[in-house]
Amino acid sequence: xxxxxxxxxxxxxxxxxxxxxxxxxxxxxxxxxxxxxxxxxxxxxxxxxxxxxxxxxxxxxxxxxxxxxxxxxxxxxxxxxxxxxxxxxxxxxxxxxxxxxxxxxxxxxxxx
Amino acid sequence: xxxxxxxxxxxxxxxxxxxxxxxxxxxxxxxxxxxxxxxxxxxxxxxxxxxxxxxxxxxxxxxxxxxxxxxxxxxxxxxxxxxxxxxxxxxxxxxxxxxxxxxxxxxxxxxxxx
Numbered sequence: 042x043x044x045x046x047x048x049x050x051x052x053x054x055x056x057x058x059x060x061x062x063x064x065x066x067x068x069x070x071x072x073x074x075x076x077x078x079x080x081x082x083x084x085x086x087x088x089x090x091x092x093x094x095x096x097x098x099x100x101x102x103x104x105x106x107x108x109x110x111x112x113x114x115x116x117x118x119x120x121x122x123x124x125x126x127x128x129x130x131x132x133x134x135x136x137x138x139x140x141x142x143x144x145x146x147x148x149x150x151x152x153x
Numbered sequence: 154x155x156x157x158x159x160x161x162x163x164x165x166x167x168x169x170x171x172x173x174x175x176x177x178x179x180x181x182x183x184x185x186x187x188x189x190x191x192x193x194x195x196x197x198x199x200x201x202x203x204x205x206x207x208x209x210x211x212x213x214x215x216x217x218x219x220x221x222x223x224x225x226x227x228x229x230x231x232x233x234x235x236x237x238x239x240x241x242x243x244x245x246x247x248x249x250x251x252x253x254x255x256x257x258x259x260x261x262x263x264x265x266x267x
Contacts, residue, residue, distance in 0.1 A: 043196065074255065084197075084242065084257040097254045131196055141187070142255065144196035 044068065045145035047132050053151045059120040062148045066113055066134030072096070073115040074135070074142060075107055079128035090115055122152045155180045159243050159258035166233055167266050174228040174261045176217075176243035184245040186210075186219050186226040191240045191260070200228075200241070238265045 044067035054060055066073050075087040077100075086099035090109035101107075104122075109115040119126060129149050133142035160175040178186065185204045189197040201210030206221035215230045226243060243258040 043198070045196075083259045086255055086257070089254070099254065133197075141185075141199055141202055144189075144198065146196045 043143040043145065045132060045134050045143050047130075047145035047148050049148060050146070051149050051151075053153065054122060055153055056122055056124060058122050058152075059118065060122065060150065062117040062119070062130050062132075062150075064115045064117070064132030064134075064145060066115070066132075067143055070134035070136055070143070071113065072135045073109055073113070074133040075101075075115070075117050076131040076133065077128045078131060078147070082128075084131075087117070119150070124152050126150065127152045155184070155245065155247070155254075155256050157243050157245055157256050157258040159241075159261050162240075162260070162262040163264055164261060165264045165266065168235055169232045170265075172228070172230040172233045172237075172263070174241055174243075174263070176226045176228065176258060178224050178226065178243075178245050180224075180245055180247060182247045184247040186217070187244045187246065188215065188217055188226070188228050189242040189244060189257075191242065193239070197242060233263070233265045235265045235267050238263055 046065045048063045071092045074089045078084045087101040089097040093109050104120050107117045129147045131147045133144045135142045157178045187202045188200040190200045191197045201212040203210040203219035209218045217226050217228045240260045240262045242260045246255045
């Protein structure tokens, strides 16, 4: 158990819909990262937050957005969903030293 | 841009065989290097890391040495077990506008037969 929690574990929704994925980092970690893992694209870094502020951005679509709240939990919002958004979404956290990250169990999103 | 290249899998070995999974990287700065492991149905777990040239990371019998001259970070284990069957990801992290940007390789699936 990494100490990072993600909810929900599974999510099934239809194209065009909007969903919110939630992540609680390890106690004491200020940084949160979001990743998308799909069979054809591998593991893609989406975005990083540190203590409530966006710090690094990867291959995140404009339809996706994220935020980190004062209690340090983070949410990833995915809108206008397409079939190709079906994937595992991982959250990770770190103390923000050298990039060492602790991953949550992931949310499996299926868009039908 | 920065990138990480891993050997393609799957790699299939018999128990107690020697394991090498190759990883090379390109980076503009001085990244930290990591190996993560993903067991079926789970998230990634940090296996080992190295933060500067010539550092050796080690954990659970796995080792990797940060080679700046060859831009490599190959993962090795002297004697694999069935329980080592998993997907292994090489990754680099470096600062990017105040944060850490992490780039993962495509992953290498390892099967170990009894």
